[in-house]
Amino acid sequence: MAFLAMRGVDKRFGGVIALRDASLHAERGEVHGLLGANGSGKSTLNKILTGVVAPDRVDITIDGRPAAISGPHDAHGHGVAAVYQELSLIPDLSVTANLVLASEDARLGFLRRRADRERAAEVLGRFAAAFPGGNLPLDVPIGNLSPGEQQVVEIAKAVARRPNILVLDEATASLYSAQVEVVFEVVRELKAAGTLVIFPSHRLGEIFELCDRATVLRNGELAGEVTLADTSESELVELMVGSLARPAGRGHQVATQERAARLEVSGLATDRLRDIDLSVRAGEVVGLGGLAGQGQSELLNALFGSTRVRQGTMEVDGRPELPRHPKRAVTAGLALVPGDRTREGLLPVRPILENLTVPSLRRRSRFGVLSHEREREAARSAAEQLQIKYGSLDDGVMTLSGGNQQKVVVGKWLLTEPSVVLLDDPTKGIDVRAKQELYELITALTTDGVAVLLNSSDDDELLGLSHRILVFFEGRIVAELTGDGLTAERLVAAALQVASA
């Protein structure tokens, strides 16, 4: 019996299945990799182990005993400590206070600060080489440290709990290579001392360097369990992608080649993006691929003027245009359908009618006065074109289903007659049917000669809709997939920076 066994793990988020009968088996004194493409469910799986996400069904045994984990506090009780992708540090508290948070040495409720500080110094001392000059910033507020240093403290904080099972979720993402070495050294020490370290990562190089075995997930299910010494990179990628043949996307359509470019971007840079060059022709869908959060969303926001652009130029229909503000972007002919529709895309408490017509009011107003008739007419025709299922245009927009809400977000931009449509993960969390209708809508847009930039966390969707895919890695475009190159294998390999699969 394995030291840690998670079996029959099911989890749904609304209509989306994140995990289906997934499992994980790992032993003490092992570094166990956890691999999977975007949306494979590995993040959900380790959040279930650490008690942050409540599963629909799970059977966990640790050291042969069943473990009921219904919150982070329970997980700590079972000797599980975790380092999350999103830091769990309190910026205003000192490094020491953060390291011992929730496990303070206290007598009768009073802190024993010296004991806490000694414990903090001891555990952070193992990572001393990760700090300039080896000086531990014990009394400095966490917020004053660099992102890499904060990440090291985050790891030290988990180690300070002396866990039996340590989960390092993408823990090396913001570290310099020297810091990575320090962390790996500590991980090897922990492994030698009998700790089980679970290491979900996208960096295949690190997986091979550090891990003994790995569990691979695909679409929320167990794809395989491998011993890394006997496995090649391309075998891993194949496990992640699966060998299913997929329908060819639009890469083969070349009809758009001769059409004029509607959007040209060159040398664009923001805080997180570097050297972005791209061009989208009329009627073309260009996909933005890669691992989640490599700058795809940031690019769309930068083009739309809601993220500050440091340098670079942009042309819409040949006119130089670098929006400083979303309003300018709308005037220039851009439209953005944001990923978080309730927060950025909709006016949640207002009726469907207003949600549809707000961005294009000026087109229909005379001397600042709106005509109810014209508003209603415009909204009705948009709703019809989009096949939005609604009771009355005066109903609140939140009475619609998720898919229909998203259509409202798209529809309000159609009324502005844009040249370029930016779609930021438009089908996240909506059902299959609404997805299909949105896909048809995108096709209709391209037929009208609109240029579309599409970011999606769903690789199949990206492959199915895009004429070309630009693959992002750490804020840069690292590959462009066209024609026969538009395959799931190529996409995952490019996203993971593997030579070829």
Place this chain on the structure above:
Amino acid sequence: MSPEQTPSTLQLVRDARSWLLRGRLPVATAVALLMVTLVANLLIAENFLTAFNIRSIFANVIPLAAVAVGQTVIVLGRGIDLSIGTIATLSSVVTVSLVEPLGLLPAMLVGLGSGAACGLVNGLLVAVVRLQPIVATFATSFVWSGLALYVLPPGTAAAPRMPDVVVQGYRNSILGVPNAAWLLLLIALSWLVLKRTALLRHVYAVGGDEQASYATGVRVVRVQIMTYVVGGTYAAFASFAMLANSGSADALAGGNLTLVSIAALVIGGTRLSGGAGGAGGTIIGGMVLQLLTSLLVALRPPTDIRQLIDGLLVIFALALAGLWSSRRGGR
């Protein structure tokens, strides 16, 4: 391994910068405001330096300071208590009504318990029922003042009074220092003790980032409830000072302490969104507000515009404190 032996210059600069930027600058602002109001009083108020005046300033600031320290604990945990003034009112009528039948100390204990109980109810509503703190505590403020009116209806013949020893003691001095000033010191000390508890560390953590605290294993709900209980307990202490100051209870007094307590902590540099600040600044902020009131009395404006000027002065002090501390970049 003792890392603190050789701090690099860089480290020292870093520490000094963080000392100033994180926390101390707002307090420095409050101290500056205190100096300004003090000097203004010395210049304008003729009888400012008399023993009687100084004693009465301290006597009046104690209820405000105690309530404001309680409010600070709640705000640090990203909450707010709009009922805290009425908790003080309820606790004062409960205490004074029980002095006769039970004796002074038992009456005070029950008064303290009633303050803590009110805080517990607020805490449960906010942390367990998950009502918005502003709405929940605004609603309970009517419950507490309604209860106070029930316990001690206004105009009651032969209203219960505090023993004379208490009232006289409150206005006396020990070693030339007004007793009320000693009490202020006691409030400050209670904060220093509180600050050494694991509870308060967790309050700062929850106020700083609730999600991160939860993920780390901090009992967020329990911590939030406790902030309201501690706040209610401080309100009960404030009620004792109110009783000692006036000799009797008034079921309508205390309500305006709520807003003044929030003003005091804002001037004192506590962040309204939680996680940063402390009661040291709040106490100074309370002194600033008390000195503004004393200044207003000295200026003898026509009574009908007094409230207007009072309000404008508070806004002025808040704006000044806000502007100075927002200079540090960020927000």
